[in-house]
Amino acid sequence: MLTQAQKVRRLYKTIMKLHRGLPQELRLLGNNYARDEFKRHKNCNPDEAKIFMNEWSMYAINLAEQLGLRGPHTSKTVGLELSNTDLDQFRDEQIQQLYELKLAAEQKESDKNT
Template sequence: MRTASKLLMASAMASKGPTPGPMALLPPIPLYRRLLRAHRKHLPSEMRLLGDEYVKSEFRAHRNVDNPAHLIGFLTEWQLYAQKIEGDSWVGEKLDQAKIEKMSDEQLGQLYELMKAIQKRDADGETGS
């Protein structure tokens, strides 16, 4: 991710001009910080813990990615997620079917594990009340 992040920073700086274009991607570390800040500010504590752990593990897993296309896709999706969290537009939103169809078996497995963790948290919250 280090080599490609330099390319991203260079392209982000080059896109700053008089005409507003597409939103520039944040480099990995500032985006990571933004995500954790958004969780702290906008999520309930249980969801924040789950979200923080997920963000940390995903960024760790993608630390050494060298494929620029993969890195741009990764950062783009996390940046869109940050915008949704900051704007509270994520509440009640369903996953886009086209994105689900593009997911690998591993990604679908991760999504399933995340769903199970959320269901377990909800079930524990109901029995603990």
């Protein structure tokens, strides 16, 4: 049976491996964001840890499905839309992080197009 720390480590490694299937710009952005989030939640309370693990597990499952078995060239579009209900459940700091992530992604896209 795995300890909680082992489960977190395994999920983190899985996410990093999945990110290898992303285009370089998204991989760097995703790796930095995941690393920051996992560090930020290192000492969270058990209720937050459960939510954190569930959400990142769903992210890993969705990303694996979107990337497909043969990598990004055979995959669907990467990403999901957030509903207003989802956004209403976010804390202010999470909304700010999401906005900063959006800006970083848009900047990477504009850099790529110039």
